[in-house]
Structure formats: C-alpha cells, structure tokens
Amino acid sequence: MTTEATVVFVTVVGLRFLVPLLIPKFPLPAILACLVLDGIDQTIFQTFGFDPPGYQNYDKAMDVYYLAIAFLASVQNWTNSAAVGISRFLFFYRMVGVMAFELTGERALLLIFPNTFEYFFIAYELVRLRWDPRRFSRRFWILTAAAIWIFIKLPQEYW
Secondary structure (H helix, E strand, O other): OOHHHHHHHHHHHHHHHHHHHHOOOOHHHHHHHHHHHHHHHHHHHHHOOOOOOOHHHHHHHHHHHHHHHHHHHHHHHOOOHHHHHHHHHHHHHHHHHHHHHHHHOOOHHHHHOOOHHHHHHHHHHHHHHHOOHHHOOHHHHHHHHHHHHHHHHHHHHHO
C-alpha cells in the first residue's frame, strides 16, 4: 500500500469512527454525515486506486457502530415513547438481518431486513427541528416508519 493510499484509508476510517461520536450532541447533521461517508467511502478508495481487501466486512461493522450510537441517542434523547419503541424495533430488526447476512452471505436478507432505522432516526430529528415530537401519535410514527420501509428502503435495497 502506498503512502497516499494509507493516508486516504486512515482518514476515511478515522472519520467513520469519529463522526458518529457527534450523534448524541448533533443528531441530524452527524447522522447525515455518517450516511454520506458510508455512501462515498468506496468511491474515495477507488478514486485513489485503492481497494482495501475485505473492506465490505469492516464497512458493515462501522455501519453497526454508528447505528448503535444513533440508537442509544434515540433512547436517551427522544421524548416520544412510541417513537422510541419503534426505533428500538427497527434497530434490533436490522441487527438480526445483518447477523443473518453475515452468517449466510445471502443478500436477500438485506431486502427482508432493510435499514429503516436510520431513515426513521432522520425523520424524527427533522420533525424535532420544528415541532415537539410528543404532539405526534403512535399512529403517526408507525405510518412514518411504514412509509420509509415501503417507499424508500425496499426499493433502495432491491436496487
């Protein structure tokens, strides 16, 4: 590995570990930064002509890391108990899917267990920017999660 590739690798992985630590204090910008970093890390490596061996496994572990921090932030900071319960279900549902995928390598499991939690977290934080989340009913949060699952995550995972 060249010095340039090492610097790029350490920078990207360092950011993937450091940025999530901002989620409890700055939930929306930090989770969006994590989402972007997760989406572009491979492109950055390829731009510099570097393809880290086995990076896909590390990538999944770093995803679990930042999602776990987001989950803990939702449990700690959110004021709507229905939304907290839904986030708990979505987070652990995804973790079951990730574990099953890692054990079997069956990509279809990622379609069955989509990462709806991350977008639900973003939706809650967007609502929280303007309104008091306690004003919204359990039905609202369930419909929000269902809409994210059906109209965003399933097509994304299928694609």
